[in-house]
Amino acid sequence: MxxxxxxxxxxxxxxxxxxxxxxxxxxxxxxxxxxxxxxxxxxxGLSGRAKAPAPQAQRPKKPSIRTAQPQSRPHTGHGATMGNVALKAEVVTIARPQVEYQPAIYALSEAPLVENASILQLTEQTCKWPVGDPGADDFHFCARRSDTGIPYCGYHARVAYQPVNDRRRDSPRRRALR
Structure with missing residues (x-):
């Protein structure tokens, strides 16, 4: 140094x-x-300094991207607008209907696709709900048939995906207050 x-x-x-x-x-x-x-x-404590010398060769300018401007604007019946107000677009939001997924309900009496399935035996069609203590020898996954697009069978999907209102209504704190 x-x-x-x-x-x-x-x-x-x-x-x-x-x-x-x-x-x-x-x-x-x-x-x-x-x-x-x-x-x-x-x-x-050095501060003010001269402007850095300009580079000898100028860099080529990047091409700018221009958006297409409409040739004529439809008459809205309002007076002419000036400034950035003219560039503002009206945004209309459309509410999308909320579709709540309801998985098919399978009873737990339905046989698993793989008995005592380990993580290596799970597939796209098997329920990935853990059963038991992960540190125990008898730990396994549910492995019943799961619905397309969700990782759980119908029964475990109902447990995992509870509506927000039901979770709030049945919270332990609320039960303690009763």
Whole structure:
């Protein structure tokens, strides 16, 4: 690690006032990083500096994307509008009907597709509801037939996907208040 000698500090001040970037100054000084230069500049309290020299070759401009503007606007019966008000579009929100998924109800008496299924035996068609303590030897997954698009059989889907109102109504806190 090189120390900041008086000569190096003076050179740093000169290069900084000339408008060089911290990376360029680090390259000129050698043996210091850009972050070391920035730190020293802040410790010295250097602020105002000349504008950085313009690069020799100008970069090609990126092509701008322009949206198609309508040639004529329909008359709305209102007076002409000026400024950014003319650019505002009217947004009409349409309420979508909420379709609540109701899985087919299967009784737990239905036989699982795989008895005592491990995680490696689960497929898209099997219920992934865990049964028992994961640390116990008899831990397994339900493995009954699941509906398309959901990971559980009908019975476990009803347990997992309770409507919000039912969850609030049957919460332990509410039961304790009764």
């Amino acid at each position: 090189l120390s900041w000698t008086d000569e190096r500090v003076e050179l740093l001040k000169k290069l900084w006032s000339d408008g060089l970037s911290a990376s360029q100054i680090a390259g000129e000084l050698g043996g210091v990083t850009r972050n070391a230069v920035i730190g020293k500049v802040h410790r010295l």
